[in-house]
Amino acid sequence: MEITWIRAALTLLVGFGLMMSLAAGMSLVERKLSAFIQERHGPNRVGPFGLLQPMADLIKFVFKEEYVPNSVNPLIYKLAPAIAAVPAMMTFAAIPFGFLDGQPLVIANINIGVLYVLAVGSLGIYGIILGGWSSNNKYSLLGGLRASAQMVSYEISLVLSLVAVIAVSGSLNMSEVVAAQDHHWNVFLQPVACLIFLVTMFAETNRHPFDFAECEPELVGGFHTEYAGMRFALFFLGEYIAMVVMSGLMAALFFGGCDVPFLDIADTPWWLGALAMLGKTAFFLLLFVWVRWTLPRFRYDQLMWLGWRVLLPLSLANLAITGLVLALLGPEGGHA
Amino acid sequence: MRKSYSLSLAQRLYLPAVAKGLAVTLRYIFRPRFTRQYPEEPIPKTVATRGQPRLRLNEEKAPACVSCGMCEYACPAFAITIDGGETDRMIEREPKRFEIDMLRCILCGFCEEACPKEAIFMSQELEMAGYTREEHVLGLDRLLRPNEEFEQRRQFLEGNHQRWQQDDNAEAARSGNKDHHYSPTGSSR
Numbered sequence: 001m002e003i004t005w006i007r008a009a010l011t012l013l014v015g016f017g018l019m020m021s022l023a024a025g026m027s028l029v030e031r032k033l034s035a036f037i038q039e040r041h042g043p044n045r046v047g048p049f050g051l052l053q054p055m056a057d058l059i060k061f062v063f064k065e066e067y068v069p070n071s072v073n074p075l076i077y078k079l080a081p082a083i084a085a086v087p088a089m090m091t092f093a094a095i096p097f098g099f100l101d102g103q104p105l106v107i108a109n110i111n112i113g114v115l116y117v118l119a120v121g122s123l124g125i126y127g128i129i130l131g132g133w134s135s136n137n138k139y140s141l142l143g144g145l146r147a148s149a150q151m152v153s154y155e156i157s158l159v160l161s162l163v164a165v166i167a168v169s170g171s172l173n174m175s176e177v178v179a180a181q182d183h184h185w186n187v188f189l190q191p192v193a194c195l196i197f198l199v200t201m202f203a204e205t206n207r208h209p210f211d212f213a214e215c216e217p218e219l220v221g222g223f224h225t226e227y228a229g230m231r232f233a234l235f236f237l238g239e240y241i242a243m244v245v246m247s248g249l250m251a252a253l254f255f256g257g258c259d260v261p262f263l264d265i266a267d268t269p270w271w272l273g274a275l276a277m278l279g280k281t282a283f284f285l286l287l288f289v290w291v292r293w294t295l296p297r298f299r300y301d302q303l304m305w306l307g308w309r310v311l312l313p314l315s316l317a318n319l320a321i322t323g324l325v326l327a328l329l330g331p332e333g334g335h336a
Numbered sequence: 337m338r339k340s341y342s343l344s345l346a347q348r349l350y351l352p353a354v355a356k357g358l359a360v361t362l363r364y365i366f367r368p369r370f371t372r373q374y375p376e377e378p379i380p381k382t383v384a385t386r387g388q389p390r391l392r393l394n395e396e397k398a399p400a401c402v403s404c405g406m407c408e409y410a411c412p413a414f415a416i417t418i419d420g421g422e423t424d425r426m427i428e429r430e431p432k433r434f435e436i437d438m439l440r441c442i443l444c445g446f447c448e449e450a451c452p453k454e455a456i457f458m459s460q461e462l463e464m465a466g467y468t469r470e471e472h473v474l475g476l477d478r479l480l481r482p483n484e485e486f487e488q489r490r491q492f493l494e495g496n497h498q499r500w501q502q503d504d505n506a507e508a509a510r511s512g513n514k515d516h517h518y519s520p521t522g523s524s525r
Contacts, residue, residue, distance in 0.1 A: 036365045041369050041371050290358060
């Protein structure tokens, strides 16, 4: 069955709205949850329970002066926030939210969806590096450098953990990976890969305990020290959307996506499936915040040690064992 | 030199410790909030609260103050200004002008202790905000409060004075000083 233009347009609109509202909501959830963990109230003045706080923040950001410091490289300085935010937004297109009439409910049903997300998602780091570099400030530059080094060392483990998942599911298409997880989620087939992905996802999104690009106490904000107003908001937005995408990836690739436990994906109503996917994504989004306010930041050498000496061999071994088992099981192995 | 520590496998994995930490923060999410929502949720006040000084109206709704000037003299911040005048009432003197400059007042409570007529008390009013200096200079119209408002405070102070007097008498008996007198401010000026 051909997907109609109306459905494609609707999916795009709803998907984009969902992504933006999730990202905006996260800025509130982050502050609320951090407050609750510290026995505070958090923002509660704007609207009921502070629900309109993201609106107030946005209005503040929009009306702030677009200040460009004298010492920066103006072109790259202005370009960097967009480079950070846009790839993060693009990756959301490939996150599947279930099945409607047998067709995947996704903005772009790409046959190499996993690769697309990883490839485009990695572009976001250019925004951070360029932002730190163009600021012409030693702390910003350090933040950008750290971000790049961290990305390089963690992306390998991230991709290798996903390769094992792809090998088990037998497809690069995200919707097919989800469909293959009917009744047996990848987290049970690939627990080690799931753990590696969980750790690297924090590093990939520059979140605590791996937020060395920002690192308030030593780098005074790192790459975004010189930024204010809407440009800073774009960096912020990029980080939160990257979190949404990573949580969506986690839910779709390891926790069955739209699969509700004890129900066939084919029998699940589309709204229930989408809700299940949303719920799983929300859990990992909360986990991001929860971990941020629990763990202390790693030391930079510890980060490198963990990435190269622990996660990389572990993910390689996991991939080798997965391949070996799949080979022994024959072409009918994996989910089949 | 690096010391070598022997850690168990669980400790080296770090993940059990992470889970433990997450459990701690999860528990804290459901704890009662520590922050007080101030303007809606006022600061708890007790009878011992030393707020802004206020003047007492006696049972006949007239100022209890006889404008003796003791509080004016006791005030370390020179916040009190009194202009006394004659009156037909029994007490013969009453303040024509009684001003407390709340921008000078340090809420020490010396005026309250100095007053021989129990006419000035520290109230439980703590909030002062305004746009001009003038509105913080409180005159008689804004200082006078009905008698009942200070009843608890009066009893509290009486209890205090009795206790201090006892302590003082005991001290005097120990040192054998017959001329020792209790002084409210603790100094003999």
